[in-house]
Amino acid sequence: MNDTRPRPEAESAAPKIVVEDLHKHFGDNEVLKGIDATVAEGEVVCVIGPSGSGKSTFLRCLNRLEDLTSGRVLIGDDDLSDASVDIDEVRRRIGMVFQHFNLFPHLSVEENITLAPVELGLATKQEARATAQRLLERVGLGDKAQARPRSLSGGQKQRVAIARALAMSPEVMLFDEATSALDPEMVGEVLQVIRDLADEGMTMVLVTHEMGFAREVADRVMFMADGRIMEQDVPERIFDAPQTPRLQEFLSKVL
Numbered sequence: 500m501n502d503t504r505p506r507p508e509a510e511s512a513a514p515k516i517v518v519e520d521l522h523k524h525f526g527d528n529e530v531l532k533g534i535d536a537t538v539a540e541g542e543v544v545c546v547i548g549p550s551g552s553g554k555s556t557f558l559r560c561l562n563r564l565e566d567l568t569s570g571r572v573l574i575g576d577d578d579l580s581d582a583s584v585d586i587d588e589v590r591r592r593i594g595m596v597f598q599h600f601n602l603f604p605h606l607s608v609e610e611n612i613t614l615a616p617v618e619l620g621l622a623t624k625q626e627a628r629a630t631a632q633r634l635l636e637r638v639g640l641g642d643k644a645q646a647r648p649r650s651l652s653g654g655q656k657q658r659v660a661i662a663r664a665l666a667m668s669p670e671v672m673l674f675d676e677a678t679s680a681l682d683p684e685m686v687g688e689v690l691q692v693i694r695d696l697a698d699e700g701m702t703m704v705l706v707t708h709e710m711g712f713a714r715e716v717a718d719r720v721m722f723m724a725d726g727r728i729m730e731q732d733v734p735e736r737i738f739d740a741p742q743t744p745r746l747q748e749f750l751s752k753v754l
């Protein structure tokens with residue numbers, strides 16, 4: 500674990516995300532079975548667990564890409580389960596990065612990044628372009644503004660996707676298997692961008708299979724199985740002995 504970065508004290512930092520008794524059904528299938536969780540301001544939480552355990556669904560409930568069946572999700576003081584909540588405003592505040600990048604292929608890199616801020620009236624075209632260039636430089640792609648996504652490597656596409664999310668000045672970033680679709684040699688460059696965001700104090704929740712990365716960057720690891728958070732603790736205690744027999748069994752399914 501990187502001990503050099505200032506880490507929020509879980510007890511003292513303000514809660515940024517609060518999840519209370521969250522249930523999610525798809526038809527008869529109860530995928531989330533009562534999740535309680537808190538993520539502090541500036542905290543980095545990695546969610547791991549076997550395939551089908553509900554990790555993506557949990558993440559998608561945090562920005563209301565999925566409706567909640569019951570329970571509450573609060574971002575800061577705002578209750579996302581409130582029917583009157585402005586979903587577009589919520590999504591602006593919570594950036595999300597997907598496994599398969601989700602870039603618009605017919606737009607340039609710059610247009611991918613400026614589209615939402617301009618459409619939502621958050622910035623003029625000129626301001627959005629200046630922000631896009633600054634963010635592209637930050638993720639090491641300062642010379643790619645006019646490129647089309649198809650001309651980029653997977654790692655470059657994912658860094659554009661991160662820049663696009665950052666262009667909305669989010670308070671929280673969610674990563675859903677952001678490196679799973681990448682060739683192994685591309686993984687490191689994306690993890691470095693995430694590592695930099697962690698160092699800057701961004702509140703983040705990452706679903707990841709990159710155990711070494713989770714061990715290094717996470718303040719806390721949540722272990723999900725069968726729609727529940729089975730364990731949550733600092734990485735050392737999740738990954739290192741002595742583990743409970745139950746955790747050993749679960750980890751054997753994902754490691």
Ligand SMILES: Nc1ncnc2c1ncn2[C@@H]1O[C@H](COP(=O)(O)OP(=O)(O)OP(=O)(O)O)[C@@H](O)[C@H]1O
Nearest residue numbers: 525526528530548549550551552553554555556557
């Ligand atoms: N839109 C949907 N409609 C119906 N069922 C869904 C939907 N999304 C997810 N599910 C089901 O919910 C369960 C949990 O899926 P989810 O993608 O959240 O798991 P996961 O832990 O992220 O898995 P993986 O690691 O394989 O991505 C699965 O049984 C899945 O089939």
